[in-house]
Every structure is written in structure tokens, then in C-alpha cells.
Amino acid sequence: MALEIKENMLLAPYTIYKIGGPARFFAEAASGDDIRYALEFATNRALPFVIMGAGSNMLVSDGGFDGVAIRINGGEVRVDPPADGERLVCDAGVMMARAVLAAAKAGFGGFEWGIGVPGTIGGSVRGNAGCFGGEMRDVLESAEIFDVSQNSKFKIQNSECSFGYRDSIFKKHPEWIILSATLRLKSGDADAIQQEVQRITMERLGKQDIGTKCCGCIFKNTAWEREDTDREKLTMQFPELAAFVNQSHIPTSFLLDRAGLKGTRMGSAVISPKHANFFINEGTASAEDVRKLIERAKEEVHKKFGVLIEEEIQYVGF
Ligand SMILES: Cc1cc2nc3c(=O)[nH]c(=O)nc-3n(C[C@H](O)[C@H](O)[C@H](O)COP(=O)(O)OP(=O)(O)OC[C@H]3O[C@@H](n4cnc5c(N)ncnc54)[C@H](O)[C@@H]3O)c2cc1C
Structure with a gap:
């Protein structure tokens, strides 16, 4: 049909x-x-x-x-017979949690962190989604792509995906649609893997606004080594940032928090009092409310730290 x-x-x-x-x-x-x-x-x-x-x-x-x-949305998850390593083949519309649970059941480890990402496999490959120390680039072996401009399919290997922090080659090629992904995982003890999935779920529940209308972190974390994030200059001016000098990025939630933004609202959109990088729709927020709140947050962080923070969310129809 x-x-x-x-x-x-x-x-x-x-x-x-x-x-x-x-x-x-x-x-x-x-x-x-x-x-x-x-x-x-x-x-x-x-x-x-x-x-x-x-x-x-x-x-x-x-x-x-x-x-x-x-x-x-939807599709199949298939556990490939481990002739040569443990593989999970997932259609693009499969939710991350479903894939993580299928991996755990099969005794495949290394993907437990994915339980924290409430998106599909396709969206997560494109954004190189990650949390709890893992990201898609660690587990993706290859992906099947449909190239709209050529009207043809091809396979792309992990090494060709130009993965970076919340970044991949797919962001530069909107005409490349991810149809499925093959994940390469590690054999492990199914019980221990399931326990780790549970541990991560509990930790996430404590820290984030799960179940609310939001879209996770609005902004990417902020890389050091940009013109506006000189380590020496910034930490001299703001000694509290010294806590992050050994990391590759400054957590943007920290910058938002220190700029006093928690609880700031625009109509029915509010910056979470629990996690400053989560902007929540309390019920009737419009896209315009969220956009204005994003602009306000950018301005306040820039005013306080001189740093321009960048959105992680994707805008549609603007
Ligand atoms: C409560 C909460 C917590 C979150 N925590 C995290 C976290 O810890 N780590 C993290 O990285 N993210 C997190 N996110 C953000 C989000 O879940 C991820 O970015 C996720 O990978 C997005 O997947 P999606 O299917 O929802 O994509 P969508 O939001 O539907 O789309 C995102 C982008 O991907 C494109 N896209 C989607 N599918 C495909 C495809 N098959 N082929 C090509 N392009 C495609 C879309 O066009 C769009 O540009 C969180 C979100 C929420 C709501």
C-alpha cells in the first residue's frame, strides 16, 4: 500500500x-x-x-x-550473529532506548549510556548524540544513507562521518538521509549491562527534567580554544571557570546558571530551576517564547562572560 x-x-x-x-x-x-x-x-x-x-x-x-x-519512526532492530564481533543493526526510526535494551538483552555492552537520549538512532547519529561518557561515534560502525540529490543509496563508514562534539558530516549534507545504522558493540555480562542501564536511568532522573516538555540541552557545551574562550584570560577574570580547564569544554549550563538565568521566563517558557540548559514549555509556550528566551540567555551569558554560546537544537520553519 x-x-x-x-x-x-x-x-x-x-x-x-x-x-x-x-x-x-x-x-x-x-x-x-x-x-x-x-x-x-x-x-x-x-x-x-x-x-x-x-x-x-x-x-x-x-x-x-x-x-x-x-x-x-519505528522499524527493526536486528542482532547480527556474532561471527565477527557483536553488531546491532537498527533502522533509523528506532528509539535509542529500544536499541539499548536490545543490546543489553543480547549481552552487548558499550551502549548503556544511550538510554539517556530520548531520540531515534537516525537523529542521534546525525547529531553524534552522547552522554555519560559515550557518544554515537564510539559505537557506530557504518550507516546506510539515501542521497536525495543522486536518488541513490550508499554506505558510509564511521571514519568517513567526520564526527565531532554534537557534530557530523550529515549536518553539512541535509540531502543525506540516514536509513539505518550498524552498531559495533562489545560482548559482556547481560546482568551487569542491564544494571548499568538502570544506574544511568536513575542518575538522569535525579539531574534532569525527564518527562517535561523540553528538548534536552538548548545549547552545546562551549569549547575552550575559541577566540572568546581564552583559558588564561577567562579564568583570571572568572576563577570559578578554573574547575573546567582540564576539560575540552565549559559546561554551558554552568555559564547559564552563573549568569543568573535559572527560572527566567518568557510567556510559558521557563529556564529549568534544576538544569539551566533545559528550557521548559510549561504548557502553552509558543516557539516565539522559546526563541526569545534563547536570545535573552545568549545576551546575558555574553554580557557576563563575553562568550557567545551556540544552539544545539535544530530550528525548523524559521
Ligand atoms: C529530556 C531530554 C534529554 C536529552 N538528553 C540528551 C543527551 O544526554 N545527549 C544528547 O546528545 N542529546 C540529548 N537530548 C537531545 C536529543 O534527544 C538528541 O539530540 C537526539 O539524538 C535527537 O534525536 P531525534 O530523533 O529526536 O531527532 P530530531 O529532534 O527529530 O531531529 C534532530 C535533527 O536530526 C535530523 N534527523 C533526524 N533523523 C534523521 C535521519 N534519519 N537522517 C538525517 N537527519 C535526521 C532532523 O532533520 C533534525 O535536523 C535530550 C533531549 C531531551 C528531550
Whole structure:
């Protein structure tokens, strides 16, 4: 059966923020064939498209998206027979938690940290998502890509993905759609792996606003070694930053906190009192409220530290 393409669909329900206006066209696709069909629908009509995963790292404008929104959701997780190493093959729309639990069940370790990322495999490869000391570049072996500009598929190896902190080659190639990913994991004790997954879940519950309408960290952590983050100059002026000199980045939540931003609000969008890099929709916040809060936070951090912080979230329809 041909994939159903709906018209004029509100995107808010498909984002964790529950914010965003309608897409002119909307399709939900799990398989590679359906994804290609939806992309062809867009190209045949010369319409722009946007790919959505779980919508856990995006802010959709109040005006929505004047094109085709393709939500990649669901699909298969397959444990490859360990002839030569332990592999998990996941379709792009598989949620990270589902993949982590499948790995744990199979006794594959090294991916426990992924339980902390409420997104899909596809979105997480693109953003090189990570937490608790792990990131996608540590576990990805290869990914299957559909190149919209060439109308063809290809396989990309980890070494070709130009992974960096919350960065990858896919951010420079919006025409490359991730269809599936093969993760290379390590054999371990299934019970110990499951316990580690639980430990991480509990720790996360204590520190973050889980279950609220937000999209994780709004801003990336801030790399040292930029023009505006000279270690020596900054730590002389702000001795409290010395605690981070041996790390590659300054936690942006620290900068936001010290700029006094916790609890700041714009309409019904508020900076979490628990974690200053989480901006929460208390119920009826608009994308405009969140955007204004982001601008305010950037200004205040710049005023206090002279540092320009950069968004991690992806804007759609702005
Ligand atoms: C409570 C909470 C906690 C979070 N904690 C973390 C954390 O600890 N670490 C972390 O890194 N992130 C975290 N995040 C952010 C988010 O979960 C990750 O960035 C996640 O990887 C995004 O995946 P997604 O499927 O939701 O992508 P979406 O938000 O749907 O999309 C993000 C971007 O990826 C693109 N995209 C999605 N799927 C594909 C695909 N198949 N092919 C090509 N492009 C695609 C989209 O077009 C968009 O530009 C958190 C979010 C929340 C709400």
C-alpha cells in the first residue's frame, strides 16, 4: 500500500516540546522504501522537505513548515550473529532506548549510556548524540544513507562521518538521509549491562527534567580554544571557570546558571530551576517564547562572560 501523505498536519504533537505549527504535507515512514517514497513526493513537487525523528532536539516555528515533513519512526532492530564481533543493526526510526535494551538483552555492552537520549538512532547519529561518557561515534560502525540529490543509496563508514562534539558530516549534507545504522558493540555480562542501564536511568532522573516538555540541552557545551574562550584570560577574570580547564569544554549550563538565568521566563517558557540548559514549555509556550528566551540567555551569558554560546537544537520553519 502506498504511504499515506496527509495535508496540513500540526507538527507540535510530533515534537517533545509540543510546539510548532502545521506542515503542508506530512508522512510517517519506517522503512527505507517509505522514506524514499515520501522524499520523491517532495522532489516531484519541488517542495522542501524536513526529516523528523522523535522531535527531541528541534524547535518548530509557530508558522509550521511549508513543505513535506517526513517523520522517521519505528522499524527493526536486528542482532547480527556474532561471527565477527557483536553488531546491532537498527533502522533509523528506532528509539535509542529500544536499541539499548536490545543490546543489553543480547549481552552487548558499550551502549548503556544511550538510554539517556530520548531520540531515534537516525537523529542521534546525525547529531553524534552522547552522554555519560559515550557518544554515537564510539559505537557506530557504518550507516546506510539515501542521497536525495543522486536518488541513490550508499554506505558510509564511521571514519568517513567526520564526527565531532554534537557534530557530523550529515549536518553539512541535509540531502543525506540516514536509513539505518550498524552498531559495533562489545560482548559482556547481560546482568551487569542491564544494571548499568538502570544506574544511568536513575542518575538522569535525579539531574534532569525527564518527562517535561523540553528538548534536552538548548545549547552545546562551549569549547575552550575559541577566540572568546581564552583559558588564561577567562579564568583570571572568572576563577570559578578554573574547575573546567582540564576539560575540552565549559559546561554551558554552568555559564547559564552563573549568569543568573535559572527560572527566567518568557510567556510559558521557563529556564529549568534544576538544569539551566533545559528550557521548559510549561504548557502553552509558543516557539516565539522559546526563541526569545534563547536570545535573552545568549545576551546575558555574553554580557557576563563575553562568550557567545551556540544552539544545539535544530530550528525548523524559521
Ligand atoms: C529530556 C531530554 C534529554 C536529552 N538528553 C540528551 C543527551 O544526554 N545527549 C544528547 O546528545 N542529546 C540529548 N537530548 C537531545 C536529543 O534527544 C538528541 O539530540 C537526539 O539524538 C535527537 O534525536 P531525534 O530523533 O529526536 O531527532 P530530531 O529532534 O527529530 O531531529 C534532530 C535533527 O536530526 C535530523 N534527523 C533526524 N533523523 C534523521 C535521519 N534519519 N537522517 C538525517 N537527519 C535526521 C532532523 O532533520 C533534525 O535536523 C535530550 C533531549 C531531551 C528531550
